């Protein structure tokens with residue numbers, strides 16, 4: 548059987564990771580990206596041990612770690628800056644084999660691109676119809692056109708709040724990462740390479756709003772928060788502030804339609820409370836390639852149907868292999884990712900509590916939970932190995 552072809556729609560984290568994973572297992576891939584270049588917005592991303600294990604399977608762990616900052620610790624603080632819960636990265640590494648790291652999104656894409664030859668990449672090409680290929684991977688994000696075509700009723704749900712993201716100028720001293728929980732607002736920060744710090748703020752607001760000057764809006768909301776928040780905001784250039792409303796996806800009945808498969812945010816966009824959207828896209832990519840390989844091998848082992856010409860029999864076996872591989876991918880990925888979407892939404896609701904007595908009760912409860920229990924609760928998500 549000759550090399551099989553995969554058309555990948557979308558060159559974000561999920562699409563590029565799928566391209567790397569499929570190429571490593573013998574697929575001929577083409578990645579279509581509507582933007583003129585393969586790049587990402589100017590903010591950071593955290594990658595948890597489960598994502599680093601997936602990157603290891605892609606042969607890219609070293610490439611990513613060399614571009615990332617290992618977090619020393621992280622956790623949640625109350626609005627006075629006191630720790631509610633704190634976990635060190637060493638503890639994470641001891642339990643899960645790898646730490647949590649933070650890096651610039653464009654550097655993550657750069658690491659993924661380092662494993663792909665230029666001739667498989669098609670920047671500036673917006674896909675409007677499902678391309679001809681043995682396999683079509685729709686990694687076209689939250690507003691996936693492929694998903695809208697096959698599952699027209701499924702629409703992103705507004706999470707109830709917006710997020711500002713920004714990266715500081717290099718700073719002489721770096722804080723430990725944390726998320727400060729306010730009332731209907733949160734502010735998080737994590738050091739990145741080069742002495743910069745990735746920061747984000749959230750606020751419960753109506754969908755689709757804009758303040759006209761997002762830098763001023765961030766200062767207005769968070770400038771009076773406990774240190775290091777004001778110092779971090781002082782190191783943010785006005786043009787560095789990005790604002791996006793947050794969404795997730797209701798559960799899809801399947802990630803597969805014929806030879807087309809959804810991956811990453813197109814399949815299971817989630818709110819960022821757990822920092823898992825990109826991590827899950829990386830897991831998807833590895834599992835997809837594994838499932839197709841296993842099913843392909845199993846199908847090729849079957850005898851060709853009597854009387855079928857060899858090439859047609861080979862193609863039919865290949866199609867059966869793709870169908871079986873995609874069914875397995877769906878069975879493995881849908882329950883896991885949809886459970887994480889739900890869990891993320893729950894944490895979101897808790898983190899965004901605005902009513903002061905409820906926020907105070909939340910803080911008290913979280914403070915009472917030992918860090919070991921928090922870590923145990925996270926094991927199914929971040930302790931997962933593809």
Ligand SMILES: Cc1cc2nc3c(=O)[nH]c(=O)nc-3n(C[C@H](O)[C@H](O)[C@H](O)COP(=O)(O)OP(=O)(O)OC[C@H]3O[C@@H](n4cnc5c(N)ncnc54)[C@H](O)[C@@H]3O)c2cc1C
Nearest residue numbers: 557559560561581593674687688811812819822824825826
């Ligand atoms: C505020 C915020 C913070 C986050 N923090 C984290 C974090 O710390 N850790 C983490 O793991 N995740 C995080 N996430 C989630 C993460 O950003 C996403 O899950 C991840 O980017 C999804 O990658 P993707 O490749 O599936 O989709 P996308 O990144 O959306 O990529 C889709 C690509 O497809 C292209 N495309 C779309 N339509 C077409 C078309 N028709 N033809 C060609 N190209 C097309 C788009 O241009 C885009 O490049 C966060 C998200 C937000 C909003």
